[in-house]
Amino acid sequence: MSATEEINDQSSNQQLIDVTQQALDEAKRRGASGADAAVSRSQGFSVTVRLGDVETVEYNRDKNLVVNVYFGHRTGSASTSDFAPHAVADTVRAACSIAKYTAEDACAGLADRDRLAKHILELDLDHPWELTLDDAIDLARECEDRARVLDKRITNSEGASISTHRGAEAYANTHGFEGFVTGTRHSMSCAVIGEQDGLMQRDFWYSTARDAAELESPPDVGETAARRTLRRLGARQITTREAPVLFEAPIAGSLLSHFLAAARGSNLYRKASFLLDQLDQPVFPAFVRIHEQPHLPKAVGSAAFDNEGVATENRDLVTDGVLRGYVLDSYSARKLGMQTTGNAGGTRNLTIEPGALDLAGLLKEMDTGLLVTELIGFGVNVVTGDYSRGVAGFWVEGGEIQYPVDEITIAGNLKAMFQHLAHVGTDVDLRGNIRCGSILLEKLTIAGA
Amino acid sequence: MTELIETAKNTLLAPGGLDVRDLDAVFGKMITPTVDYADLYFQYTRQESWVLEEGQVKSGNHNIEQGVGVRAVTGEKSGLAYSDEILLPALTEAATAARAISRQGGHSATHSISWSDGRAPRLYLAEDPLVSLNDTEKVKLLERVEQEARRQDPRVKEVIASLAGVHEVILVARNDGALAADIRPLVRLNVTVIAEHNGRREQGSSGGGGRVRYDYFTDELALGYAREAARQALVNLEAQDPPAGTMTVVLGPGWPGILLHEAIGHGLEGDFNRKGTSAFAGRIGEPVASPACTVVDDGTMPNRRGSLSVDDEGNPAQKTVLIENGILKTYMQDAMNARLMGMAPTGNGRRESFAHLPMPRMTNTYMTAGNMDPQEIIASVDKGLYAVNFGGGQVDITSGKFVFSASEAYSIENGQLGHAVKGATLIGNGPDVLTRVSMVGNDLKLDPGVGTCGKEGQSVPVGVGQPTLRIDGITVGGVQV
Numbered sequence: 001m002s003a004t005e006e007i008n009d010q011s012s013n014q015q016l017i018d019v020t021q022q023a024l025d026e027a028k029r030r031g032a033s034g035a036d037a038a039v040s041r042s043q044g045f046s047v048t049v050r051l052g053d054v055e056t057v058e059y060n061r062d063k064n065l066v067v068n069v070y071f072g073h074r075t076g077s078a079s080t081s082d083f084a085p086h087a088v089a090d091t092v093r094a095a096c097s098i099a100k101y102t103a104e105d106a107c108a109g110l111a112d113r114d115r116l117a118k119h120i121l122e123l124d125l126d127h128p129w130e131l132t133l134d135d136a137i138d139l140a141r142e143c144e145d146r147a148r149v150l151d152k153r154i155t156n157s158e159g160a161s162i163s164t165h166r167g168a169e170a171y172a173n174t175h176g177f178e179g180f181v182t183g184t185r186h187s188m189s190c191a192v193i194g195e196q197d198g199l200m201q202r203d204f205w206y207s208t209a210r211d212a213a214e215l216e217s218p219p220d221v222g223e224t225a226a227r228r229t230l231r232r233l234g235a236r237q238i239t240t241r242e243a244p245v246l247f248e249a250p251i252a253g254s255l256l257s258h259f260l261a262a263a264r265g266s267n268l269y270r271k272a273s274f275l276l277d278q279l280d281q282p283v284f285p286a287f288v289r290i291h292e293q294p295h296l297p298k299a300v301g302s303a304a305f306d307n308e309g310v311a312t313e314n315r316d317l318v319t320d321g322v323l324r325g326y327v328l329d330s331y332s333a334r335k336l337g338m339q340t341t342g343n344a345g346g347t348r349n350l351t352i353e354p355g356a357l358d359l360a361g362l363l364k365e366m367d368t369g370l371l372v373t374e375l376i377g378f379g380v381n382v383v384t385g386d387y388s389r390g391v392a393g394f395w396v397e398g399g400e401i402q403y404p405v406d407e408i409t410i411a412g413n414l415k416a417m418f419q420h421l422a423h424v425g426t427d428v429d430l431r432g433n434i435r436c437g438s439i440l441l442e443k444l445t446i447a448g449a
Numbered sequence: 450m451t452e453l454i455e456t457a458k459n460t461l462l463a464p465g466g467l468d469v470r471d472l473d474a475v476f477g478k479m480i481t482p483t484v485d486y487a488d489l490y491f492q493y494t495r496q497e498s499w500v501l502e503e504g505q506v507k508s509g510n511h512n513i514e515q516g517v518g519v520r521a522v523t524g525e526k527s528g529l530a531y532s533d534e535i536l537l538p539a540l541t542e543a544a545t546a547a548r549a550i551s552r553q554g555g556h557s558a559t560h561s562i563s564w565s566d567g568r569a570p571r572l573y574l575a576e577d578p579l580v581s582l583n584d585t586e587k588v589k590l591l592e593r594v595e596q597e598a599r600r601q602d603p604r605v606k607e608v609i610a611s612l613a614g615v616h617e618v619i620l621v622a623r624n625d626g627a628l629a630a631d632i633r634p635l636v637r638l639n640v641t642v643i644a645e646h647n648g649r650r651e652q653g654s655s656g657g658g659g660r661v662r663y664d665y666f667t668d669e670l671a672l673g674y675a676r677e678a679a680r681q682a683l684v685n686l687e688a689q690d691p692p693a694g695t696m697t698v699v700l701g702p703g704w705p706g707i708l709l710h711e712a713i714g715h716g717l718e719g720d721f722n723r724k725g726t727s728a729f730a731g732r733i734g735e736p737v738a739s740p741a742c743t744v745v746d747d748g749t750m751p752n753r754r755g756s757l758s759v760d761d762e763g764n765p766a767q768k769t770v771l772i773e774n775g776i777l778k779t780y781m782q783d784a785m786n787a788r789l790m791g792m793a794p795t796g797n798g799r800r801e802s803f804a805h806l807p808m809p810r811m812t813n814t815y816m817t818a819g820n821m822d823p824q825e826i827i828a829s830v831d832k833g834l835y836a837v838n839f840g841g842g843q844v845d846i847t848s849g850k851f852v853f854s855a856s857e858a859y860s861i862e863n864g865q866l867g868h869a870v871k872g873a874t875l876i877g878n879g880p881d882v883l884t885r886v887s888m889v890g891n892d893l894k895l896d897p898g899v900g901t902c903g904k905e906g907q908s909v910p911v912g913v914g915q916p917t918l919r920i921d922g923i924t925v926g927g928v929q930v
Contacts, residue, residue: 050525050724056806059530059546078511081533087513094511101584103505133549156725193726193847200728202847235848240694240930270502270607271650272643377852378841379874379926383643383652388691388874388926390843390852407850409874409926411693445928447693447876 013168016041017180019065019083020172026092027069028174032099034070034110035092036173038307039063039083044165047133049140051148055159057133069095075108076100107334110308115330115340116177117311121304124297125183127211129164136162139188139218146222147192153233154226158191158202164212177309185300186212190225196233201404203228203374208431210298228373231394235404237449238395244369245410245444246362246396249427251375253434256290258414260347260434261382263317263325265332274385274415275323283323284418287355290318293435294348301433307345315341317350351435354426359438362425364399366440371396372410385414408448417441451566453575457620457630461491461515465535472622473562475537478544479521480624483551486522486784490761491515491535491620492803497579498613501591509584518803519543522785526550531804564622567629569758569765572751573660575632577616581662587612590638590663590671597675598642604686605679606650607643612636614663621763629763634660635754635910637899640674644682651688653681653857657897659752674897681838681857684869691858691873691927697830698875698920699861701837702823702894706913709744710814710902711842711851712879713737717771717779718797718809718904719786721846728849728880729777737777738883741819744772746781748796748812754898755813755912762798762807769795771814772883783809801907811902815914819889823917826888828864834925835859835866836875849879852926874926882923890917 020037027035041063048055065088066079076098080091144160168182189206205224207216216224247255261267262275275283284290294312296302306312308330316324328336329344357365372393379388388411394401425437462468472489479487493515500508516533517540530546532539582590591610598608615635622628637658643650655677659665700708713729721727729737738744748757748766757766762784770778782790783798786809799810827835835858842853854874860867895914902911 054526054550056526057528057547057550058806059543060804061530061532062804063533075507076509076511080512081514081516091511091513094513097584098509098511101499101506101588102509103507105505105507108507158724158726200726200847202726202845232848237924242930270609270643271645272607272652276650374845376843376845376850377854377874377876378843379852379854379872381652381872383650384871386871388854388872388928390850390874390876390926392845392848392850406848407876407878407924409693409852409876409924411691411873411926411928413928445693445930447695447924447926449695449924 013180016168016170017178019088020170022085022088023065023067023092024172024174026089027067030092030096031071032069032096033072034174036068036110038066038169038171040167040169042165042167044163045133046161046163047136047140048159048161049137049144050159051157052141052145054137060165065091067092067095069099070109071099073104073106073108074099074102075105076102107331110173110175111310111330111340113175115311116175116309117179117305120179121295123295123302123304125181125210125302127184128166129184129186129212131164143188143190143218143222146219147190147226150223150226151230153194153196153230154192155195156193158193160190160222163187171309173309179305179309184210186215188215188218188221190222192225192229194229194233201229201232201235203232208300210300232392232404235392235406237407238405238446239449240447242443242445244366245441246366246369246371247439248371248373249425249429249436249438251372252439253429253432253436254375255439256350256352256434256436258380258382259418260327260350263327265326265328265336267382268326269332269335272383274382278323279326281323282321284318284321284421286321288318288321288421289316289353290350291316292347292350296349299349300431301349303348306342310340310342310344312342312348349433349435352424354428354437355424357423357425359425359427362423362438362440363396365423366396367399368397370446371401387412387414387417408446410444410446412444453632454566454628454630456575456632457618460493460618461535461620467535467537469564469628471537475540475544476562476624478541479548481548481551483523484521485524487624488520488762489622490518490800490803493618494615495579496613496615498611499587499591501595501610504595506588506591516803519547520806521547521551523551525789527785527806529806562626564626564628567627567759567763572749572756572758573634574662576634576662578634578636578662579614579616581664590666593668594640594671594675597672598640598679601676601679602644602683604644604646604683605642606645609641611639619761621761623763627763629759631758634662636661636663636665638666638671638674639899640678642678642682644686646686649686651682651685653678653685655681656899659754659898660756661752684857685871688869688871690929691870692925692929693927695922695924697833698923698925699827699830699833699835700918700920702890702892702917703914704896705836705839706815706896706915707839707842707853709816709915710811710913711844711853712877712882713744714811714814715844716846716849716879717781719780719782719790720809722780723786723790727846732777733779735777736775737880738772738775739886740775741889742772742775742883742886743770743817745770745817746797746811746814750813753813753912754900754910757812760796760798761800764794764796764798766796766812781809781811783807799909801909805907808904810904810909811911813895813912815893815895816916818891818893818916821888821890823890823892826890826917826919827861827866829888829919830861831863833861835861844879850876851879852876875923876926877923882920885921886918887921888919892916
């Protein structure tokens, strides 16, 4: 069974477009003044090998239709996984029924016509991987094997996984917009467990790309996973103190995700953001630039149009440390008396410009402090900016890692943390939708023993 | 059960022209000499949500999903394929794919399975809760909740209220001929309030629900959520920075039971212990908590959010004593992990949907009541923290380190409650935090029905509970050194 056979099939792609049109026609027939429909289909499989043997094989095949209808300024929405004509009609009917009960909302409606993408940029996102199940199992095994043989302190494994997925999406609305895109995503991951003095630690590594040729090699992923586990063995608590904190690149992007949550229109019009009334104000130090690059070829977050059909574009959110723009869709933009920023569905390849130092250079710059490599928990309050999370990492002195630490927390307030951002590393993590190097903050409270 | 099975067949099999006998052929495709276990999981869900903000219900959502998950298990290997079309060709194709783990080709004997209906007590009404209230009344309920929250204080500036309901019908067919069905209602009402004073903004939230109809939300209950959310937001307006460091913490009753869920619950799930990746692996019979602690997982509590008449593998839910007077008694199991560990299933086999593999998951996890007066517990602390409301938590089951985040807390000075302090994350080590429980209150309370647990990307509804507890030393992630 090929993972991607249906998405190669032109007639089945045409079916997606047909489903959007059927939904729009049905909405109009029911008297809607506007409607949009988003249809998606994805297919693929994932395999996990643990301790050298296959543990799970999962075939994925999903599809979904989401319909929003507008009766003047009243709205309703409904979704289904069934594309049979009667099910599509029922779904539109359910959305129309909801719209009878929702209140008039002058800001509700489709994106303004003049903001819709005029032509769909080709972003090179679709790279199917002709991978058989047997080949996937071999790759996963090769990955895990390397992790397991690296050191005798690696005593157990959660396994190595390979997954490959291909998706197709169609979006259409009654302003006449029609968009269709296909894209792929392939991943390799490995998590192993080490033991020392009767105590276990776990860590992992992964690689992900739209083109399988860009994945790290299986032994590299396995070896990195094992090295990350090994360096955590012997972790201990440190005492409560204030110190500089360096967020390693794979988790530093979380700081930008909190920035995004606070800059999002839905939190701003509800006054549920610590960035309220901060437009054109210095939110970061003057060297910081944060921008969005939605058109990077092959990038994980790239998209030519947003979830409302609005053309995406390169834009600056922060320059010279000053907040230049929010993250808005049409609805939140209207609520704020502004224009959509093409961010229905979020930002695309959000990037914080790297500085001049790599991770080793940042450790030297920090001299004494905490290198954080893992964050746990949800202690982030977007209304107030209050921040308190569990961490694991390493205590650093003289610019060198001294020993691993865990069972400690870091705490502060994001407003102050952003103001005290000292450096952004060159070690940019390109695997996610946020492109970020390691980030050094001047000072946080560390709670421990 | 038989009546439930008939309803489930009518909902799930009949529309595609399927009968239970047709499933014999599907199992025939899957069963080879090396396949130990196989099941088909048919599921239909219909859900809705209504959201009020700025005084009006401005959006509503309706979703229907259905499909069948086909699973084959060989030793420690699981194969899963699924289809959102409940039709024989799709089932057969999925069965062929799921069998890939067994590495045995071609064999497709006709199997004749002797089907028998499972039996389990009903714990909730087999009804569609979405139709238990008309849409006009749903909107009015949210409007009353909003007005009640605003009425509390002029400092209440924003109110967001939501009402959500799920109607779920499942049918499980196993290769041993067992058939089980369940109809699972689930409703939830949530309120979030933002209060503002002198330029400072803080939030509070509350809510509840269960496997009940919408009429569970009487005005007394629903307006109570509104008052509680407003109260928390107003308390937080006065809250001071939290302290940092290791100190004595008293946890209030009810939802703070998320401590148990994170600190020991996940670590006692069978899969992690079979694989030896949990800090609790191999420790049955050993002390893992102070003798004052008895912890149970109970999926059989009527109408509760975490309850299940049968689990997602067709086994009846159970009340399982995990820790008794401080001694670790057993793990929570699904069918595969129970078999591999030579134990009995405990009715904890759960999956988010037909598109996910089942695994051992918690249901309602709580600590039984002790004999201390909660006031005495607070009075016993010279200096510490009293934490009564929490947000989410998380655990690393291998190192045992866990966190959970307080959203409402107070200082304790000389046995008296002091000022409110802002929320902070608490971090501890699962295998030893319960050994530091020195006092257990007589005030066992269960959470109001808002918990959702995530594991390996799958979300399921759960419950937690506990009496007031005193913990002699846990690290509080505050900012004041």
